[in-house]
Amino acid sequence: MSEVHHPSSVTVRLIGRVSAICLLVFAIAYGVGASGIEYSFASDPLGPRVFPVALAVILGLLSIWYWFSPGFAEGFPTGPLLARVLAVPVVMVVAVALFEPAGFAASIFILTLGAALIFGAPPAKALIGAVGHAALWWFVFSYLLEVYLPAGALFG
Amino acid sequence: MNLEYLWQGFAVALTWQNLLIGFVGCFIGTMVGALPAIGPINGIALLLPIAYTMGLPAESTMILLAAIYCGAEYGGRISSILLNVPGDAGAVMTALDGYPMARQGRAGEALALSGLASFVGGILGSIGLALFAPLLSGLAIGFGPAEYFVLMLFAFATLGSMVGGQPAKTLIGCVLGLMLATVGLDATSGAYRFTFNEPELGDGIEFVVLVIGLFSISEALIILEHQGRGMTVIRELGRMTAQMSDVVKSIGTTLRSSVLGFVVGVLPGTGASVSSAIAYTTAKRISDTEGTFGKGDVRGLAAPEAANNATACGAFVPMLTLGVPGSGTTAVMLGALMLYNIQPGPMLLVERPEIVGGLVASLFVGNIILLALNLPLVQIFARVLTVPNWLLVPGILVLSIVGVYSAHSSVFSIYLMMSIGLVGWLLRKAGFDMAPIILGFVLGRVMEVNLRNALAISGGELSILFSSTICNVLWCMALLVAILPLYLSRRAKRRIAAKNLAIAE
Numbered sequence: 245m246s247e248v249h250h251p252s253s254v255t256v257r258l259i260g261r262v263s264a265i266c267l268l269v270f271a272i273a274y275g276v277g278a279s280g281i282e283y284s285f286a287s288d289p290l291g292p293r294v295f296p297v298a299l300a301v302i303l304g305l306l307s308i309w310y311w312f313s314p315g316f317a318e319g320f321p322t323g324p325l326l327a328r329v330l331a332v333p334v335v336m337v338v339a340v341a342l343f344e345p346a347g348f349a350a351s352i353f354i355l356t357l358g359a360a361l362i363f364g365a366p367p368a369k370a371l372i373g374a375v376g377h378a379a380l381w382w383f384v385f386s387y388l389l390e391v392y393l394p395a396g397a398l399f400g
Numbered sequence: 401m402n403l404e405y406l407w408q409g410f411a412v413a414l415t416w417q418n419l420l421i422g423f424v425g426c427f428i429g430t431m432v433g434a435l436p437a438i439g440p441i442n443g444i445a446l447l448l449p450i451a452y453t454m455g456l457p458a459e460s461t462m463i464l465l466a467a468i469y470c471g472a473e474y475g476g477r478i479s480s481i482l483l484n485v486p487g488d489a490g491a492v493m494t495a496l497d498g499y500p501m502a503r504q505g506r507a508g509e510a511l512a513l514s515g516l517a518s519f520v521g522g523i524l525g526s527i528g529l530a531l532f533a534p535l536l537s538g539l540a541i542g543f544g545p546a547e548y549f550v551l552m553l554f555a556f557a558t559l560g561s562m563v564g565g566q567p568a569k570t571l572i573g574c575v576l577g578l579m580l581a582t583v584g585l586d587a588t589s590g591a592y593r594f595t596f597n598e599p600e601l602g603d604g605i606e607f608v609v610l611v612i613g614l615f616s617i618s619e620a621l622i623i624l625e626h627q628g629r630g631m632t633v634i635r636e637l638g639r640m641t642a643q644m645s646d647v648v649k650s651i652g653t654t655l656r657s658s659v660l661g662f663v664v665g666v667l668p669g670t671g672a673s674v675s676s677a678i679a680y681t682t683a684k685r686i687s688d689t690e691g692t693f694g695k696g697d698v699r700g701l702a703a704p705e706a707a708n709n710a711t712a713c714g715a716f717v718p719m720l721t722l723g724v725p726g727s728g729t730t731a732v733m734l735g736a737l738m739l740y741n742i743q744p745g746p747m748l749l750v751e752r753p754e755i756v757g758g759l760v761a762s763l764f765v766g767n768i769i770l771l772a773l774n775l776p777l778v779q780i781f782a783r784v785l786t787v788p789n790w791l792l793v794p795g796i797l798v799l800s801i802v803g804v805y806s807a808h809s810s811v812f813s814i815y816l817m818m819s820i821g822l823v824g825w826l827l828r829k830a831g832f833d834m835a836p837i838i839l840g841f842v843l844g845r846v847m848e849v850n851l852r853n854a855l856a857i858s859g860g861e862l863s864i865l866f867s868s869t870i871c872n873v874l875w876c877m878a879l880l881v882a883i884l885p886l887y888l889s890r891r892a893k894r895r896i897a898a899k900n901l902a903i904a905e
Contacts, residue, residue, distance in 0.1 A: 256831075263830045267572060274579060274594075283591035288852040289860035292586040292593060295848045296579070303575045306568055315566035317831035321625050329621050329825075333818055336797065340814045343805070355801070356794035363624060365790035373791050381798050391453050391806045 251319035260314020268307040275300030331362050347396020348385075353378040405749060406530050409757020413765050418463050421456070422762050425464040426769045429471020434781045436479045438796065439488035440472035440729045441835070442619055445611040446799040448736050449807035452608075458740040459758040465736060466716075466759050467766045469729050470522060473672060473712045474770045477514045477705055478781055481507060490672025490708030493680040497693065497700030504696055508637035508778075513646055513698055514705040515774040517654045521706035522767035524658040525665065525713025530760050532666065533749065537721040540746035545853035546864045548723075550874040552847045555668035555724045557878040559836055561885045570836045573827075577840020578847065580605055588852065600812045607735040608807045609817045610841060614834045616800045617821020620793050622828060627789050637779065650702035653683045661707030665714020671727030671835070672708035679707030713763055720744055720756050723846065728835030735842045743846070 251259070278296035286292065321329055335358035343351045357374035365373060385391040412418060432443035444465050451461045476491030481498035494514060501510040543551070556574045560567040583594045584604025595601040657679035664675035683703035684693045693700045715726030723745040725731035737744050742752065749756050774781070804813050824834060858864035865871060 259830050263827075277594060278582075281586075281591050281593050283586070283589040286589040288588060288856040290852045290855050292589045292591040295851065296582045296593065299575055299579050299582070303572065303579070306572045306575060310568040310572060313566075313568050315569055315831055318829050320829050325625060329624055332621055332624065332797075333822060336801075336818055337815075340801065340811060340818070343801070343811060343814070348802075352798050352801075355797055359620075359794040359797055360790040363627065363788075363790035363793055365788070370790065373794070377794055377798060381802065385802060385806075389450060389454055391450065391802065392809070393802065393805065 251317060255319060256317045257314050259317040259320075261311060264307045264311040264314075267310065268304055271300045271303035271307060274303070328362050332359065335359060335362065342396075344394045345396060348393040349378045349382045350396060352381055402534055403530065405534070405753040405757040406760055407757070408753050409759070409761035412459055412754050412758035413463060413761035418460055418758070418762065419765070421460050421464045422467045422766050423769055425467025426471040426766055426773055429468035430475035430478075430770065430773060430781055431471075431784050432468065433472030433475025433487045433491075434478040434784050435475075435787075435792070436483060436485040436487055436785075438616075438619060439476075440469050441611075441732055441838075442615045442796070443468045443472055444729060444732050444736075445608075445615050446796070446803055448611075448732070448739075449608045449803035450799075452736075452739055453806040458737065458742055458752075459755045461736060461740070462733065462755060462759045463762040465733050466762055467769075469733070470709065470712050470763065470766050471770060473522075473709045474515065474518045474774050475781060476708070477518065478511065478778065479785055481510045481514065482782055483785060488672070490676050490711070491704070492673060493676045493704035494701060496680065497695070497697050500694070500696035501698075501701065505636060505638045506696070508640040509642055509646065510701055511637070511778045511782075512640060512775060513642040513650065514701050515771065515778070516642060516647065517650065517657075517702035517705040518709045518774070519767055519771040520654050521658040521661055521709035522713060522770070523764065524655070524706075525662045525710035526760065526763040526767060528662040528666075528710070529713045529716050529763065532717050533721050533756060533760065536717060537746045537749045540722050543722075543746065543870065544868070545850040545857065547868060547870045547874065548850040549847060549854055550865060550871045550878070551668075551722060551724060552843050552850075554874045554878040554881070555718075555839070555843070557882045558667050558670060559839060561881050566831065569832050573832055573834070573836030574840040577837040577842075578844040579840075580610065580837070581841045581844020582848070588849075598812075600810060600816075604845075605816070605820075605841075606804075606808055606813060607739065607841070609804055609813050610820055611732055611735065611838060612800045612803055613817040613820030614824040614837060616796055617818060618824035618828055618834070620796055620800075621821075621825045623789055623793055637782070640775075640778070646698040650698045653687060653699040654702045654706040656686075657683060657703040657706040658710040661710030662714040664707070665711035665726050666717045668718045668722070668724045668726055670711075671715065671729070672711045675707045675711040676704035679703040709767075716759065716763075720748060720759070721746055723748075725839060725842065728838055731835065731838045731842050735838070738842070 275297055278293055278300055281293050283292050335355060339351045339355035342354060353374050356377040357370055360370035360373050385393055429443060432438050432440065447468065448465065451464055472488055473490055476487035477494045477498065479485050479487040480491040480495035481502050484495050484499040486492045486495055498510045498514060556571065559574065560571045583601055585602055586593055592602065660679050660682060661675040664670050664678060680700060680703050683699050687699050715730045718724045718726045719730040719734050723743060725734050734744055800817065801814055804817050854864050
């Protein structure tokens with residue numbers, strides 16, 4: 245079932261180099277952003293720019309160290325497993341988009357149903373689980389803990 | 401020594417409300433620890449916003465979170481022993497002798513003995529915390545902004561050299577955390593930094609959003625990848641009490657590992673995974689004369705369990721007295737205190753003794769509750785291991801969303817949490833640890849403010865960072881922790897090479 249495998253040293257080096265470049269680019273972008281911070285006054289000699297600029301320089305240097313010393317990495321999933329991993333945030337985005345308009349219970353039902361199916365539950369069990377989750381969490385948060393959550397059009 | 405704060409703390413911890421909160425925390429913590437999927441940080445991250453939204457006072461929230469933390473250190477052993485998969489990072493070494501014992505039909509004995517070792521570690525760690533907190537707090541009262549800044553550098557140096565064996569990645573994690581902490585309004589100059597004209601970023605990235613994204617969302621994706629790997633729960637537990645001969649045999653190791661674990665916990669930045677590894681290898685070096693370690697030796701089981709529980713208590717010392725967390729989990733708890741606008745540091749003991757005392761006292765009470773829970777009810781906790789991921793993980797996702805929404809009432813925060821979770825997953829796949837990011841984040845603002853205050857005092861002269869004895873001692877300690885592991889690993893490599901050469905000859 246699992247398609248994650250321990251990567252070879254070449255893959256680890258590749259992951260290390262790609263990550264190092266990404267971090268270096270991020271450090272440069274952050275540093276440029278930091279040096280452009282606008283302010284009219286500062287009550288200390290350092291001001292709001294120097295600390296972030298220093299962090300950008302340090303991150304840049306550490307990225308170079310990381311390039312030469314990639315350490316170890318876990319392999320990235322491929323094929324159907326990667327699709328399932330990426331499906332989790334998609335289901336979450338749908339559920340969160342419905343959170344306020346459709347309400348907490350409906351949104352949680354969709355989230356837990358989708359997530360259960362992605363995690364390999366048989367459809368009938370996933371459906372029962374989602375109904376159980378929606379009911380349980382609605383009761384726990386709305387009545388037991390009295391946490392405010394949007395009721396939405398369904399229950400509002 | 402003034403232990404007045406502790407008696408005050410017992411008065412707080414022994415109220416009915418806090419006893420109940422402590423009991424609930426211990427129960428949830430043991431379950432969280434037992435589940436291989438989630439560790440103490442996840443448990444705390446998920447429950448923190450709910451506790452905050454429910455309006456619990458700061459001391460009760462701290463008692464709840466501390467109970468979850470200690471409970472998870474107890475619970476971690478259950479899956480290590482029954483599943484050969486550690487329930488949390490501190491229980492990795494427990495599996496080495498715990499699982500072989502379980503395979504020999506002695507799972508119940510292993511659970512009972514490790515429960516006792518956890519209790520001894522937890523109680524000795526609590527005593528150490530009660531005694532050391534006022535001492536260190538008194539010492540730290542003399543700290544100025546320069547000393548604080550160098551202290552935080554020392555914490556990062558300790559983390560970089562002692563955690564994970566990948567110093568570049570650990571330090572990158574710290575810097576990323578520091579960078580995330582710069583987002584938002586700069587209180588000194590009124591400048592907005594990295595907010596991209598988004599009003600919701602004006603106050604910076606919220607702690608709850610970051611911690612839930614990094615730990616819970618990325619963890620859910622990791623669980624999805626790892627599910628399906630062959631795991632068999634050992635169901636035959638056998639006798640459920642420890643044999644007296646085993647208790648006597650392991651008592652020396654337990655006491656020594658407790659002290660060792662506490663000391664490692666006090667060091668800023670290091671956590672239970674480091675201490676349990678050191679305790680196990682020390683016990684092996686001293687006691688493994690017959691080559692029984694790794695084959696079900698009770699001392700190999702007791703050492704990491706005593707150490708990781710003592711570490712959990714030791715990690716509170718720097719957090720409560722210096723405002724510098726001793727582990728990833730205490731970094732999250734430090735963030736929790738900040739949610740209540742409480743800045744941990746040497747003055748906390750003077751200004752809010754009920755929080756420090758209540759937390760310390762609750763650790764004593766919590767360890768007794770945990771022993772009572774873990775010996776007779778261990779079979780119930782073992783059942784948690786059979787909950788399928790398709791039922792468990794959706795629950796984690798619900799708690800993540802509700803946790804963030806309840807704390808901030810904003811859908812933007814949920815999207816931000818999800819984005820952070822995805823980046824966290826990518827970083828984890830590339831071999832990064834999440835704890836340094838949290839440590840960097842919670843220390844970020846304090847570190848910058850202290851540097852700026854120090855330089856404001858000195859008129860911009862950097863020499864202020866080297867001007868006091870405390871600063872210089874901290875610089876030396878930082879250098880020492882940065883260099884010593886490099887020297888030791890080179891020496892070990894040379895020894896192994898010499899040994900191999902001798903064998904070849």
